[in-house]
Amino acid sequence: MLARLKAFMNSIDAGGAPSAAPKDALATAVAVLLARAATLDGSFEAQERAVVADHLCNRFDVSREEIDRTLDEAVNSADEMVDLYGLIRTVKDRMDEEGRIDLMEALWEVVYADGELHDYEGQLMRRLSGLLYVSDRESGEARKRALAKLGLEVG
Template sequence: MLARLKAFMNGLESGSRPAAAPRKDLATAVAVLLARAATLDGKFEAEERAVVADHLCNRFDVSRDEIDRTLEEAVNSADEMVDLYGLTRTVKDKLDEEGRIELMEALWEVVYADGELHDYEGQLMRRLSGLLYVTDRESGEARKRALAKLGLEVG
């Protein structure tokens, strides 16, 4: 997965990525988006790491060992990313509406894993909602479900 992540990121930077992204590119794009959400507040704590790893393991049926080995590379790639369009385009093209809403819920879980929403995280979530063609209402409902999963007060 580490080699796929590097190849995917290099393709985004060079613009040579094929229009129809294979499933492995979807997994890579989701990994980088989750890592970006997890690190935007300047920290990547154990709670955030666990949420990201769990979502990747469950969604893409990848072993926990493989996730742990590649998570640091995803974090480094996410920290260097300025443009989210290439990642979100891959996700938008490969997931149906329900899948994109599920991803938004996963992203909300990641940003709330530390118990609070930082300004930059909120801004990222609004941008991702638009780029993934998820309505504000759907994103808000996904946020409420994520808060309930984490045992945080919805309000």
């Protein structure tokens, strides 16, 4: 998966289209988006790492060992990436509306994994909601479900 992640990131940097991306481009795009959300507050804590890894394992049926080996590379890619549009394009092209809403829920769970929403994380979530064509209402409901999963108060 590490080699595929690097190849995918190179295709995005080169302006490659989703069809030029590796077979598991969706998994890679989701991994980088989740990593980006997890690290925006300046840290990548154990709770955030566990939430990201769990979502990737469950969604893409990848072993936890493989996720653990490649998660640091996804974090590095997310930190270096300025433009999210290549990732967003891949997600929009390969996920239906329900999948994009599920992704928003996973992203909300990641940003709240440490118990609070930081300003940069909130800004990213608003931006991603619009870019992924997820309505404010759907994003809000996804946020409530994520908070409930984490045992945090909705408010």
